[in-house]
Amino acid sequence: MQDLTLIIPAKNESESLPIFLGEIQQLDCKKKIILDKNDKKTLDSISHMKDIEIFFQQKKGFGSALIEGINDTDTEFFCIINSDGSMDPKYLNQMFENIKVKELDFIFATRYEKPGGGSDDDNLITLIGNYIFTKIGNIFFSLNLSDILFTYVMGRTKSFNNLEVISSDFTFCVELPIKAKKQNMKYGTLPSHERVRIAGAKKVNALKDGFLILVKMVKLFFKL
Ligand SMILES: Nc1nc2c(ncn2[C@@H]2O[C@H](COP(=O)(O)OP(=O)(O)OP(=O)(O)O)[C@@H](O)[C@H]2O)c(=O)[nH]1
Numbered sequence: 001m002q003d004l005t006l007i008i009p010a011k012n013e014s015e016s017l018p019i020f021l022g023e024i025q026q027l028d029c030k031k032k033i034i035l036d037k038n039d040k041k042t043l044d045s046i047s048h049m050k051d052i053e054i055f056f057q058q059k060k061g062f063g064s065a066l067i068e069g070i071n072d073t074d075t076e077f078f079c080i081i082n083s084d085g086s087m088d089p090k091y092l093n094q095m096f097e098n099i100k101v102k103e104l105d106f107i108f109a110t111r112y113e114k115p116g117g118g119s120d121d122d123n124l125i126t127l128i129g130n131y132i133f134t135k136i137g138n139i140f141f142s143l144n145l146s147d148i149l150f151t152y153v154m155g156r157t158k159s160f161n162n163l164e165v166i167s168s169d170f171t172f173c174v175e176l177p178i179k180a181k182k183q184n185m186k187y188g189t190l191p192s193h194e195r196v197r198i199a200g201a202k203k204v205n206a207l208k209d210g211f212l213i214l215v216k217m218v219k220l221f222f223k224l
């Protein structure tokens with residue numbers, strides 16, 4: 001997988017990130033960790049790690065981290081994979097095979113397709129929230145997805161750059177598939193089982209970010 005770069009966003013992940021990087025150490029692909037330069041604790045936690053690239057984001061936010069990291073990528077393929085360990089890297093090979101064989105622009109890992117899908121990290125609120133946003137995506141944008149918010153996604157770097165995604169926050173999760181659909185790009189899904197985060201606190205605020213996601217979907221629908 002030498003033409004693949006893992007895009008690993010990390011914010012205050014000094015406990016999870018070193019363990020996760022240990023897990024993917026043997027993988028034959030590039031590993032780019034996206035950090036805020038003021039996040040010294042996370043930076044220090046991986047100072048001893050080899051064969052990784054550290055990229056400092058200019059603007060704040062989860063979306064900015066991903067956009068800036070992917071824009072800086074020089075491999076044909078990229079894959080967004082969180083630093084908290086919840087996205088199991090065992091699916092990377094299969095995602096990579098699928099995207100190449102089926103000539104896809106993107107492949108979305110999904111927790112809600114059987115066989116193989118599931119989550120040990122969901123709570124009732126995230127489960128219901130994701131269900132509702134996925135439904136909105138399917139009804140108003142014909143996305144035909146089963147898990148819009150997971151954002152464990154592999155893609156062609158060129159296709160991503162053509163989308164001109166601009167969301168600096170967690171609304172990135174919906175802007176990417178909606179714009180891919182609007183541009184008639186080819187994508188597929190792969191069932192995957194989500195694990196619990198290794199340690200540390202979650203960064204998503206279900207209420208605030210849920211509201212922002214809803215507003216973003218309305219704006220994208222009306223092309224605002
Ligand atoms: N670089 C960077 N990474 C971020 C930012 N916000 C979140 N992240 C990382 O993005 C990933 C997703 O955030 P999480 O807090 O795990 O969100 P979540 O998966 O909804 O929450 P949990 O279910 O509790 O894991 C994690 O690896 C975070 O460290 C940010 O502003 N900048």
Ligand SMILES: [Mg+2]
Pocket residue numbers: 082084086197202
């Ligand atoms: Mg997480």
